[in-house]
Amino acid sequence: MSAPTSPATGGIDPRGPRFGAGVTAVLLAVVLLLGATTAGGALLAVIAALFALGAARGAQGTVQGLVFRTFVRPRLAPPAELEDPAPPRFAQTVGLVITGLGALLGLTVAPVAIPVAAAIALVAAFLNAAFGFCLGCEIYVRLVRLRAPAPVA
Amino acid sequence: MLENALLLLAVLALAGVLGALWRARNGVARRVAPGTVVGPETLGAPLEAHVTLVQVSSRTCATCPPTARALAEVADARPEVAVVHALAEERLELVRVLDVTRTPTVVALDAHGRVLARASGAMRPAQVESLLESCLEPLAAR
Numbered sequence: 001m002s003a004p005t006s007p008a009t010g011g012i013d014p015r016g017p018r019f020g021a022g023v024t025a026v027l028l029a030v031v032l033l034l035g036a037t038t039a040g041g042a043l044l045a046v047i048a049a050l051f052a053l054g055a056a057r058g059a060q061g062t063v064q065g066l067v068f069r070t071f072v073r074p075r076l077a078p079p080a081e082l083e084d085p086a087p088p089r090f091a092q093t094v095g096l097v098i099t100g101l102g103a104l105l106g107l108t109v110a111p112v113a114i115p116v117a118a119a120i121a122l123v124a125a126f127l128n129a130a131f132g133f134c135l136g137c138e139i140y141v142r143l144v145r146l147r148a149p150a151p152v153a
Numbered sequence: 154m155l156e157n158a159l160l161l162l163a164v165l166a167l168a169g170v171l172g173a174l175w176r177a178r179n180g181v182a183r184r185v186a187p188g189t190v191v192g193p194e195t196l197g198a199p200l201e202a203h204v205t206l207v208q209v210s211s212r213t214c215a216t217c218p219p220t221a222r223a224l225a226e227v228a229d230a231r232p233e234v235a236v237v238h239a240l241a242e243e244r245l246e247l248v249r250v251l252d253v254t255r256t257p258t259v260v261a262l263d264a265h266g267r268v269l270a271r272a273s274g275a276m277r278p279a280q281v282e283s284l285l286e287s288c289l290e291p292l293a294a295r
Contacts, residue, residue, distance in 0.1 A: 014215070032161045033154070087215035115160065123168040131172040136213025137274075138255050141241045141248060144211075148245055 011082025012060045017091075019072055020064030021128035024050070024095070028125060031118040036111035044114055045103040047121070052100075054092030058085040062092070090136040091128065095121055179274025180220075182284035189268040195247050196266070202235035204269070204288060205262045206281070209248060211241045214256040216275035224259065227281040234285065261288040 027047050034040030054062040060069075102117020127133035193199050196207065206224055210217035221238065228234045241248050241256060251260055251268070258273040261284060269288030272280065 029161055029165075032164065033157045035154075035157045081219075083215055084212075084218070087213045090213035115157075119160070119164045122164055123171065126165065126168040127172050127175070130169075131176055132216075133172065133175065134215040136211065137216055137257070140211050140213040141209075141256055142254055144242055144245070145248065145254075 010085075012058070012085045012088075013068075013073060013079045014081070014083040015076065015079060016065055016068045016073070017059040017088035018129050018132065019068045020054075020059055020062055021125045023064045023067070025122055025125040025129055028099075028118045028122040032115055032122065036106065036114050038107070040114045040118070041103055041107040041111070044099055044106065044118055048096055048099040048103050051092050051096035054089065055096045059088035059092055060085060087134055087136040090140060091124070091134070094135055094139070095124070098124075175274075179216075180272050180276035180280040181274075182270050182272045182280065182287045184270050184287050185268050187267060189250065191247065191250055191260075191262055191266045191268065193266070195244075195250055196237060196262075197239060197244060197247070198237045200262060200264055200266050203233035203264060204285065205235045205237055205264075206284075207237045207239060207247075207251075207260045207262060209239050209241050209244070209251065209253045209256060209258045209260070211256045217257045220257040220259070220276045223276050223278045223281050226278050227285070231285070259284065261285065263288075 024047060027043065027050075031040050031044050031047070034043065050063055054065075059065055098117050098121050102113045102121075106112070106114035106117070124133070124135055128135070191207070196205075198205075206228060208217070208221055208224055210221070221236075224236050228236045239247055241253060247253075251258065251271075253273075255273050257276070258271065259276060259281070260271045261269045263269055270284055272284050276284075
């Protein structure tokens with residue numbers, strides 16, 4: 001039996017990832033406006049690169065995280081509580097997979113992959129920013145169950 | 154460009170509806186048809202209390218720690234209620250028996266390990282109270 005993940009030491013300000021998701025949502029909205037074009041695919045690739053930073057270092061290690069710490073957090077009251085960095089980092093990894101696949105397919109064989117991937121990622125980023133939606137809460141257990149299928153009775 | 158703008162509006166509207174549904178569903182208690190039983194071995198803890206609240210969490214779950222605090226706050230005031238925490242990654246059998254698909258999932262068990270009620274998503278203390286109420290009713294009727 002283990003206690004749920006606690007932000008014991010070195011937690012992050014939970015408002016940081018939500019701010020970052022808002023920035024990402026705006027960028028993804030621009031991709032949707034550009035549509036299935038090279039410009040749209042290029043911006044989607046940039047967004048994928050931003051997600052790659054978050055997947056490797058956590059949401060606090062992204063460009064959006066740097067903007068939050070430098071310009072936004074100094075204007076806010078201290079956070080009520082700190083949060084474990086693992087959940088937003090998982091969401092960054094999922095974002096990398098979706099936008100990376102979209103940019104790769106979209107710029108090579110199927111341009112329609114650009115708006116499709118941007119729309120999926122935009123829904124997730126918008127839900128995160130506006131509702132505090134936590135992707136790791138919703139899909140991680142399903143992935144774990146897929147990876148370790150039930151033993152055949 | 155106009156079509157793209159309409160598509161953007163449609164995607165944002167869909168996300169808004171999904172978000173409202175998601176928020177309304179989180180932490181809402183559901184009575185469960187009797188059938189599923191969880192033994193102490195599957196649970197990894199003894200079933201000693203009148204009602205045991207099992208919280209299934211995961212390492213990537215941001216809403217699990219605040220939900221755990223809500224459970225502790227309610228259970229601390231009720232000696233007949235115990236709380237058990239399980240990490241989904243470490244208790245796959247429990248995850249399958251309870252058919253957990255999202256975290257946190259909170260399940261109420263009676264002293265025999267029978268599932269009485271469940272909820273998933275972030276829970277506030279008031280929602281933990283109503284989860285307990287929804288499973289104390291069938292217990293009283295027995």
